[in-house]
Amino acid sequence: SQQGEEDPQALSIQEGENATMNCSYKTSINNLQWYRQNSGRGLVHLILIRSNEREKHSGRLRVTLDTSKKSSSLLITASRAADTASYFCATAGVADKLIFGTGTRLQVFP
């Protein structure tokens, strides 16, 4: 089963613009993680934010977490054509497994 939903389902932007995608989840969490998936490939871990953190940065990535609203956002700044991929949030809770969202498909045009 999916933990929650991501919004938007699809996003198209020009190179250099920022891309923001949102994730909502349903249960209490230990942490929330973001993954990237290129077409037809496995997922790659991007960044992890703990439940007691509100914001985290990694290069051009910025993640926020609002546990009161059970939501997170991923911001990719100064996007590049190579950022074209699907992005998934995943929550780690009591059970030792990740529950993934439905994903946002990002298309960055040169």
Next chain:
Amino acid sequence: DTGVSQNPRHKITKRGQNVTFRCDPISEHNRLYWYRQTLGQGPEFLTYFQNEAQLEKSRLLSDRFSAERPKGSFSTLEIQRTEQGDSAMYLCALALSAIYGYTFGSGTRLTVV
């Protein structure tokens, strides 16, 4: 090289046939997870192992599915009497623990015709 090798990359099979996928960790990790991903959806949990012990199975894993991890190293996922609804990408992932994040393989794409 993701640290996880999955074979085959693609498998086309006729409905009713049995198929087996293999996941080979390149590095040592206690936990090995199997997920299934259909087009346009996120990965859905199937099962996971801690060493050779299978600790949890999803309700998605019907009795036609079986997974093993002998000796706590590589793992196999078998689907018996395949159905068209089994068509999906099957992903293997490794972790010290889910809270630290997964390392995924490239997946095996199954098409049942």
